[in-house]
Amino acid sequence: MKLTMLYALLFVPLALPSKPKGSNLKLAAKIVEKNEPKIPVWLAGQELYKTERVALLLRGASLDEETKCNLLDLNTLKKPNALLLGEKIDGGKLQGNSFLEDICRKKRASMYIHASSTQKKPRNLAFGRLFNEKILDHFEFKITRSSRNESNNHTSVRKFPSYGSPPCFVFIGQQWQKDKNLSEFKNLLIDCFGVRLGKTVSMDSIEHAIVCVAHNQTEVSLIHYVIEMGKSLQTVKLHLSFPDCTMNLRECKLADVNILRKALGVVREVGPEAQKRAKRRLEKKQKEAEKRRKRLVEEKRKQWLAQGIHATPEMLQQYAEEQNAAAVKVKAL
Numbered sequence: 001m002k003l004t005m006l007y008a009l010l011f012v013p014l015a016l017p018s019k020p021k022g023s024n025l026k027l028a029a030k031i032v033e034k035n036e037p038k039i040p041v042w043l044a045g046q047e048l049y050k051t052e053r054v055a056l057l058l059r060g061a062s063l064d065e066e067t068k069c070n071l072l073d074l075n076t077l078k079k080p081n082a083l084l085l086g087e088k089i090d091g092g093k094l095q096g097n098s099f100l101e102d103i104c105r106k107k108r109a110s111m112y113i114h115a116s117s118t119q120k121k122p123r124n125l126a127f128g129r130l131f132n133e134k135i136l137d138h139f140e141f142k143i144t145r146s147s148r149n150e151s152n153n154h155t156s157v158r159k160f161p162s163y164g165s166p167p168c169f170v171f172i173g174q175q176w177q178k179d180k181n182l183s184e185f186k187n188l189l190i191d192c193f194g195v196r197l198g199k200t201v202s203m204d205s206i207e208h209a210i211v212c213v214a215h216n217q218t219e220v221s222l223i224h225y226v227i228e229m230g231k232s233l234q235t236v237k238l239h240l241s242f243p244d245c246t247m248n249l250r251e252c253k254l255a256d257v258n259i260l261r262k263a264l265g266v267v268r269e270v271g272p273e274a275q276k277r278a279k280r281r282l283e284k285k286q287k288e289a290e291k292r293r294k295r296l297v298e299e300k301r302k303q304w305l306a307q308g309i310h311a312t313p314e315m316l317q318q319y320a321e322e323q324n325a326a327a328v329k330v331k332a333l
């Protein structure tokens with residue numbers, strides 16, 4: 001089944017009530033289960049692993065079972081581009097950046113996830129990225145809910161996707177756009193999995209989804225579902241998997257804007273010269289689009305002719321407009 005994704009809707013925030021009724025998990029499941037075109041769906045293409053970051057997963061010297069389980073779940077999710085360090089890392093070593101920078105360089109990792117649990121910071125999960133072997137940004141969360149807790153852990157047998165299959169991402173909640181801290185964390189998540197957007201995506205290759213819900217400026221849930229494809233989108237089934245947790249942002253260090261742009265390969269352009277260049281690029285793109293549309297219309301005309309249909313100018317015009325609309329959706333990216 002091939003689907004052309006609803007690009008224009010990708011970044012449309014879904015307003016969530018500030019206090020979701022029922023469990024957050026159920027809510028997210030419901031929203032995804034409905035599977036209406038309103039839902040912003042972020043699908044990863046097959047080229048995913050070409051650019052995926054290698055993550056180093058670190059266990060703190062002091063670590064509770066539940067947080068450890070969540071770390072191991074992230075490890076499973078991130079494989080084969082994850083490396084779980086055997087050595088336990090004392091929290092003190094994370095003070096200052098040099099330890100993390102050294103060990104990431106040695107292990108050829110460009111991001112890290114550190115789990116620990118101390119009296120000062122119970123159930124702590126820290127995420128960070130590196131650029132040019134220096135720490136780019138750093139986020140620390142407290143796990144406030146997870147289905148790895150003692151009373152929940154063994155109750156359900158959960159499904160896992162096949163090894164290394166690329167996930168699709170669903171971001172729910174306006175804070176992913178509006179809040180600076182969370183929008184950068186969202187960027188980290190996407191970057192972490194090297195998500196690239198394809199023009200079309202084969203739904204058959206999407207086995208699992210990571211639903212990221214922002215409840216407010218600090219509280220987020222990461223819920224992993226395994227997707228069971230039905231005959232149509234309406235019969236898709238979702239099975240809860242691990243990780244499945246809610247976390248509260250404790251603190252973060254955001255990247256310097258200019259370094260972040262560099263790290264992400266975004267070139268900043270200002271001034272009249274840059275504007276002229278941008279205008280020329282746009283004009284070039286428009287010309288190319290026009291050419292492409294003409295070519296498509298001509299192909300279609302021939303195809304119709306081969307079927308014995310003499311296309312009227314109206315038919316061709318309508319076809320051209322459809323192609324245009326599709327192209328605009330792609331542009332909205």
Ligand SMILES: *[C@@H]1O[C@H](CO)[C@@H](O)[C@H](O)[C@H]1NC(C)=O
Binds near residue numbers: 066069149150154
């Ligand atoms: C949850 O279950 C797994 C597998 O049975 C076990 O390894 C882990 O220690 C359990 N976690 C907790 C927090 O009890």
Ligand SMILES: *[C@@H]1O[C@H](CO)[C@@H](O)[C@H](O)[C@H]1NC(C)=O
Binds near residue numbers: 147150151152
């Ligand atoms: C485990 O999670 C369940 C459901 O979220 C919750 O009802 C329960 O209180 C939690 N147990 C512990 C020990 O945190």
Ligand SMILES: *[C@@H]1O[C@H](CO)[C@@H](O)[C@H](O)[C@H]1NC(C)=O
Binds near residue numbers: 215
């Ligand atoms: C976000 O929600 C959580 C749980 O409801 C709450 O503890 C926290 O204080 C809230 N944070 C903000 C910034 O509103």
Ligand SMILES: *[C@@H]1O[C@H](CO)[C@@H](O)[C@H](O)[C@H]1NC(C)=O
Binds near residue numbers: 179251252
């Ligand atoms: C972002 O995080 C920083 C540092 O933890 C905090 O001081 C700031 O208030 C947060 N900003 C927002 C908008 O929540």
